[in-house]
Amino acid sequence: MESNSTVSGGHVDDSSDVVYLCDDTFDFNTINGAFFILIFIFSVAGNCLLLLVLIAHESLKDVTNLFILNLACSDLIFSVTLPFWAVYYLHHWVFGEIACKLMTAVYIVGLYSSTILLTAMTVDRFILVVLNNWAINSVKRQRFATVACVASWVIGSAASLRDAFKVKVEHYDGISSCEDPSDDHDINLGYYLQVSLLFFLPLAIIVFCYSAILKTVLQPSNRKRHRTVVVVLCIVAAFFICWGPFNVLLFIASFYEPKDCDAMERLEIAYSICRILAYSHCCMNPLLLMHSQTLRRHLLDLLCCKKAKKKNREIDIGQSASVNQNVHFVAQNSAVTFELHSE
Template identity: 30%
Template sequence: METLLLNQSVYDWEFDEDFTSGELIGPCTFSLNHSVTNVLSLYVHSIICILGFVGNTSVIITYAFYKDTKSMTDVFLLNVAVSDLLFVFALPFIAYSELHSWPMGQVACKLLRGSYSVNLYSGMLLLACISMDRYMAIIHLHSSFRLRLLSYSRLICAVVWVCAVLLSIPTFVFYQWYEPSTRVVFMLETKDEGPSSTAPQYICEMKFEDSETAETVKVAVPSIQMAVGFFLPLVIMMVCYTAIIVTLMKTRNLHQNKEVQVVSVVMVVVVVFITCHLPYNSVLLRDTVSMFKQLSCEEADSWQTALTVTQSIAYLHCCLNPLVYGFIGVKFRKNFKKVFQDLKCLSKQQPFHLVKQRR
């Protein structure tokens, strides 16, 4: 069966207006997008990996070992940090696969792209869970006490991870490790140039067996990603946090300063989420809607570059999550200071816990 390949764009070739003349003006080189991708992979993605690793590792250590009483939000934040940390580990390989051939085989290809998809869905859904938990804790504190037990939070996290895996099944299935075909067949007579002497270059991209499957998947995957990975969490966050702000603004008591602080934190959370993810999802929506429309090479290159830049902005969220959801809290900062205090003790001859035991 003939294989149909749809990798980055269906507009890789540009034709002369008089197609009957048989003049071919392609292929499109996407030179602007390649240049931008090189810069982003070398500098921006490196910074994201470093900051994301430090921030999320700190959150995991603090919540796992230095927080005695854990709430439902703590469990959600711990899982968000795990999801972001896994993404940070995968990002260098994703950047490499976009710039070069993929030498690591079929299994690594599927695991890389599949894990990226799982982390994306799990991270976004967990942020929505945090919003709902904050809503229940502030608006329905007494009635929601039983629903916010640790056992339920762990169950919810397990359900979120399972849903993320199920939503990522198309990614696991259709991403393949293969050698791309460099010959495009047209309704024209062409000369056979003979076999190439260069070594085969394998890539890790989506590959389809027929055009109907290709069209369906190429539209369905980004559509589900936008719906579940952006719009659903955004709606939940806006509804929950709006209700929280309205409720807190109506109260007048001695804890007014604390209420102002909560409202400020809510605004920061929403602004950071929208700033990071709205540009990418807007460009992705436009790209999905016009996927099968004919574009010139310059226009296709510009939109692909916009998609690459806004995607890197979305990647920044994994660095900002520890700051927005973790370090902004007073209790978390106190526990985080204990990490450095214990590290100082471990650097001495007698560790802190041994000195405490001798006393």
């Protein structure tokens, strides 16, 4: 992390365009790389199983299932970038400038498409639960969900273009890095605008909607209704619990300057921990959704289908053999009885 101060012997000398020279700072790069690989493995496994369950056993005409399908795709797209960032932190950027731009774009598309999809899911629940007097039929809901899903991908892709064009591969002492070389003021201004519109504004909308939803659902006449509200609330809460600290820390770090090496080290550690928490979100949705008994049953059917079919086939073969033996035994007894009567 660059700064505008140089630290020498524990003292700070203010100057322009210089870098901290701190010794023995805690290196989180190996931990970051290891966690990114683990998150990638769990996310790909969980979200692929979730997609298979949705496609094989669930109706994609259902609005909630359509949103969950797109969320799983968004998490998978985000997860694809993690091995690249893992190699970056464990070694340095070895994939070239095109991959640098592409991975930055894919990262941002995965992040902001998830935010927009979760906001659309919340608004859908708000209309159904709080504004249930509105004449909304299934066709209108499906149309709204389809438009929201398409919009999430279009807006996420548009938001990624700025960063994708600006990032470059920089070389320092034989080490390559994938970063934005722009002036700090331009970076901060673009970040404020992007995060305000695509993170904090959706967060405000979601908080408003769920305040009204919970107020309605917690009424005595509604406590046993709207079970989907709880599922959507858990999914939304997991997203903002994971990504909230990271975005808040980035917002603070954009105008906060560490005064010494210790402050810089604490900021780096906090940044690394919050980033690992944020990236781990792509594993959360499959875990949360597997609390549904229906999805768990479908998953077990999917995983055990071959074993179950083989077992059923063996049972059928055993039953057929047993029936044949009984028939043969009865036939033998009948023949013996017939011979006795004949004598």
